[in-house]
Amino acid sequence: xxxxxxxxxxxxxxxxxxxxxxxxxxxxxxxxxxxxxxxxxxxxxxxxxxxxxxxxxxxxxxxxxxxxxxxxxxxxxxxxxxxxxxxxxxxxxxxxxxxxxxxx
Amino acid sequence: xxxxxxxxxxxxxxxxxxxxxxxxxxxxxxxxxxxxxxxxxxxxxxxxxxxxxxxxxxxxxxxxxxxxxxxxxxxxxxxxxxxxxxxxxxxxxxxxxxxxxxxxxxxxxxxxxxxxxxxxxxxxxxxxxxxxxxxxxxxxxxxxxxxxxxxxxxxxxxxxxxxxxxxxxxxxxxxxxxxxxxxxxxxxxxxxxxxxxxxxxxxxxxxxxxxxxxxxxxxxxxxxxxxxxxxxxxxxxxxxxxxxxxxxxxxxxxxxxxxxxxxxxxxxxxxxxxxxxxxxxxxxxxxxxxxxxxxxxxxxxxxxxxxxxxxxxxxxxxxxxxxxxxxxxxxxxxxxxxxxxxxxxxxxxxxxxxxxxxxxxxxxxxxxxxxxxxxxxxxxxxxxxxxxxxxxxxxxxxxxxxxxxxxxxxxxxxxxxxxxxxxxxxxxxxxxxxxxxxxxxxxxxxxxxxxxxxxxxxxxxxxxxxxxxxxxxxxxxxxxxxxxxxxxxxxxxxxxxxxxxxxxxxxxxxxxxxxxxxxxxxxxxxxxxxxxxxxxxxxxxxxxxxxxxxxxxxxxxxxxxxxxxxxxxxxxxxxxxxxxxxxxxxxxxxxxxxxxxxxxxxxxxxxxxxxxxxxxxxxxxxxxxxxxxxxxxxxxxxxxxxxxxxxxxxxxxxxxxxxxxxxxxxxxxxxxxxxxxxxxxxxxxxxxxxxxxxxx
Numbered sequence: 001x002x003x004x005x006x007x008x009x010x011x012x013x014x015x016x017x018x019x020x021x022x023x024x025x026x027x028x029x030x031x032x033x034x035x036x037x038x039x040x041x042x043x044x045x046x047x048x049x050x051x052x053x054x055x056x057x058x059x060x061x062x063x064x065x066x067x068x069x070x071x072x073x074x075x076x077x078x079x080x081x082x083x084x085x086x087x088x089x090x091x092x093x094x095x096x097x098x099x100x101x102x103x104x
Numbered sequence: 105x106x107x108x109x110x111x112x113x114x115x116x117x118x119x120x121x122x123x124x125x126x127x128x129x130x131x132x133x134x135x136x137x138x139x140x141x142x143x144x145x146x147x148x149x150x151x152x153x154x155x156x157x158x159x160x161x162x163x164x165x166x167x168x169x170x171x172x173x174x175x176x177x178x179x180x181x182x183x184x185x186x187x188x189x190x191x192x193x194x195x196x197x198x199x200x201x202x203x204x205x206x207x208x209x210x211x212x213x214x215x216x217x218x219x220x221x222x223x224x225x226x227x228x229x230x231x232x233x234x235x236x237x238x239x240x241x242x243x244x245x246x247x248x249x250x251x252x253x254x255x256x257x258x259x260x261x262x263x264x265x266x267x268x269x270x271x272x273x274x275x276x277x278x279x280x281x282x283x284x285x286x287x288x289x290x291x292x293x294x295x296x297x298x299x300x301x302x303x304x305x306x307x308x309x310x311x312x313x314x315x316x317x318x319x320x321x322x323x324x325x326x327x328x329x330x331x332x333x334x335x336x337x338x339x340x341x342x343x344x345x346x347x348x349x350x351x352x353x354x355x356x357x358x359x360x361x362x363x364x365x366x367x368x369x370x371x372x373x374x375x376x377x378x379x380x381x382x383x384x385x386x387x388x389x390x391x392x393x394x395x396x397x398x399x400x401x402x403x404x405x406x407x408x409x410x411x412x413x414x415x416x417x418x419x420x421x422x423x424x425x426x427x428x429x430x431x432x433x434x435x436x437x438x439x440x441x442x443x444x445x446x447x448x449x450x451x452x453x454x455x456x457x458x459x460x461x462x463x464x465x466x467x468x469x470x471x472x473x474x475x476x477x478x479x480x481x482x483x484x485x486x487x488x489x490x491x492x493x494x495x496x497x498x499x500x501x502x503x504x505x506x507x508x509x510x511x512x513x514x515x516x517x518x519x520x521x522x523x524x525x526x527x528x529x530x531x532x533x534x535x536x537x538x539x540x541x542x543x544x545x546x547x548x549x550x551x552x553x554x555x556x557x558x559x560x561x562x563x564x565x566x567x568x569x570x571x572x573x574x575x576x577x578x579x580x581x582x583x584x585x586x587x588x589x590x591x592x593x594x595x596x597x598x599x600x601x602x603x604x605x606x607x608x609x610x611x612x613x614x615x616x617x618x619x620x621x622x623x624x625x626x627x628x629x630x631x632x633x634x635x636x637x638x639x640x641x642x643x644x645x646x647x648x649x650x651x652x653x654x655x656x657x658x659x660x661x662x663x664x665x666x667x668x669x670x671x672x673x674x675x676x677x678x679x680x681x682x683x684x685x686x687x688x689x690x691x692x693x694x695x696x697x698x699x700x701x702x703x704x705x706x707x708x709x710x711x712x713x714x715x716x717x718x719x720x721x722x723x724x725x726x727x728x729x730x731x732x733x734x735x736x737x738x739x740x741x742x743x744x745x746x747x748x749x750x751x752x753x754x755x756x757x758x759x760x761x762x763x764x765x766x767x768x769x770x771x772x773x774x775x776x777x778x779x780x781x782x783x784x785x786x787x788x789x790x791x792x793x794x795x796x797x798x799x800x
Contacts, residue, residue: 045348050170051584056351057166058586059200064355069376073385076481077490079589083199084371086379086589088477088490093584 032094034068040099047096058087107155108267114192116163117590119220123250151260167207172511188214188267195225202358209273212298214266216244218259223249230369237365242274277353280340284333291326308347375592388478399462400556407455418447441627442620445713449615452536459532460607463501468595486567487574489585492522499529503760507767515583521573527756528566533708537751541744544736562752622710626717629677641667691789692743707757742796746789753785
């Protein structure tokens with residue numbers, strides 16, 4: 001439950017025009033909204049080229065499982081596990097990846 | 105003997121360099137960071153009557169190049185003649201690696217795959233059935249471990265076999281895709297590449313291939329077919345990006361093949377555990393700063409231990425050779441010119457080795473990439489990105505490889521900014537100057553901290569300058585930051601020792617040749633013209649000798665010293681220095697310091713050797729320690745600070761400058777790079793000296 005509250009707060013802060021209730025329904029969650037140890041399934045990659053190819057070559061593809069191993073204090077930089085590969089990326093890049101959060 | 109030319113390709117950090125070292129017996133540089141293999145390395149050896157020639161290509165994640173280095177690899181694979189591709193794969197990351205392998209397989213050239221680091225994989229319970237893999241893909245494969253040196257001979261057997269049979273890969277995609285590949289293929293007429301490969305690349309929107317074919321007469325007809333083919337694939341796969349579909353296709357293929365040929369390894373938790381501490385959200389940055397501080401602290405404190413021995417060794421050597429040579433010009437040149445200068449430079453070898461060892465360890469263990477992760481947030485504030493951290497840190501070792509390491513930055517703006525501030529990261533050759541001045545003017549208890557302060561100050565200034573450059577000259581966002589964090593690995597002792605040995609050899613060689621000659625030149629310029637002065641003084645000395653007073657000996661020594669001083673004051677070099685003097689007077693620098701700094705443009709080591717010659721330490725017993733004493737007594741504190749600051753910021757050596765020129769083709773930027781650090785150094789030194797005067 002704690003995790004959930006944290007995420008909701010984050011959400012409100014970032015887009016004031018939506019309501020908390022939308023959170024679990026149709027809203028599309030992005031990778032940078034996950035917290036440490038969260039796991040998600042990749043839904044879509046919005047990044048433009050050449051970043052998109054870079055992400056794909058690192059293994060970020062639809063249907064793959066990602067886990068947030070670490071992020072910096074202000075969530076500027078993330079350390080993501082994707083299929084046993086550790087990839088560091090910024091929240092700007094993580095924002096380009098839509099995910100669906102899953103339970104461990 | 106028949107030669108087989110082999111292109112060695114693979115993703116970064118799969119141990120390609122390592123594999124090369126294990127074959128030839130010669131150890132090259134092996135690092136953990138993406139992009140260590142910048143230069144083209146070639147290895148030749150013979151097996152079964154064939155001459156095998158391996159060309160090591162820069163690590164590449166995919167055929168859609170992202171960095172200039174990846175472009176190098178793609179250009180090579182497309183445009184250069186070779187017989188076979190040897191693709192090195194990290195067994196621990198099969199999925200990610202095979203996606204690239206299948207792109208390479210599309211080339212339809214003879215190909216062999218090496219599943220490297222198999223020892224680690226097997227230790228975690230993993231297993232790869234290479235026969236199965238060959239059956240599925242028609243690519244010969246071999247499990248190898250470059251580290252434990254197994255599988256390599258079998259690998260080369262398979263390389264030769266594949267070459268003899270001209271065996272090419274058979275990797276096929278889903279039915280719809282294959283149908284469209286065939287459709288496009290039929291429209292491709294004469295071309296030097298494999299038609300299926302061109303068809304695939306065109307479907308994937310590969311601009312490099314478009315460039316190649318767009319002047320062909322059949323291009324127009326092809327394009328319209330291509331459009332409908334892509335459309336059909338998009339509809340079939342319910343996605344709007346064919347390139348992505350191909351990635352997913354290869355991923356699915358990799359998964360399928362892996363499930364048939366490999367037994368999964370249990371997850372390795374070692375790196376994750378270490379990362380829990382080292383890149384902790386709160387402690388990560390302080391830990392990093394502590395690591396850097398520890399490296400500079402030990403550079404200073406451990407490096408000081410052998411200093412005394414080296415300096416007294418050179419003192420003894422000077423006396424010994426002085427005794428052998430007859431009195432005269434040659435003796436003077438050797439004893440007063442070359443030996444003290446070379447000694448003063450060699451004395452700092454331990455410091456430099458420790459610094460290099462530190463940077464080397466950071467790289468080999470895999471911490472360097474973590475440091476980039478930890479520093480990214482900080483660097484972003486200065487308009488750079490985490491990846492820029494690697495060239496910047498390499499700059500502490502030597503600017504030359506640092507400029508080359510900047511190639512990992514894709515965005516030309518990011519690259520140029522990084523390269524323009526690399527000079528502010530004090531290189532190893534500048535260390536002796538700092539050690540000399542800091543030892544002379546600061547209490548022993550704080551010397552290590554002062555050194556750290558100098559390096560930190562240089563680095564921070566570099567960052568601020570980077571920010572200014574970003575805001576004023578290079579508007580725009582920094583490039584995206586996506587970087588693999590390689591697994592932690594224990595550094596290999598052999599590789600490190602070899603590296604240090606090479607460094608030592610090169611340093612001594614430089615001290616023995618370049619520095620010795622430079623010192624000889626400085627000595628000559630500082631000892632002539634002298635005829636009139638020598639005449640005048642030898643007359644006086646003769647007079648005293650003939651008078652036979654008890655104090656005559658002391659008087660002679662005093663007169664000789666006076667003579668030497670006078671020669672120096674009238675020498676050519678004094679004229680040069682005095683011509684510069686008005687310029688550096690506001691900085692409290694004397695003409696000797698001017699000359700030393702000028703010599704430093706050739707190589708930073710010559711700053712110390714020039715000081716050694718000009719301050720005439722050749723006469724004292726203990727060469728280098730004598731220099732520290734002499735300098736403490738001869739130049740004011742403010743001048744020492746000015747000198748430190750100038751050395752921190754002014755132009756690097758000729759070798760570094762020419763590397764920059766080679767990497768940056770635009771004349772305007774070359775000019776800017778040549779001028780601005782010197783102006784900056786002058787202003788910074790002037791402010792510091794003014795502040796010191798104000799407060800004292």
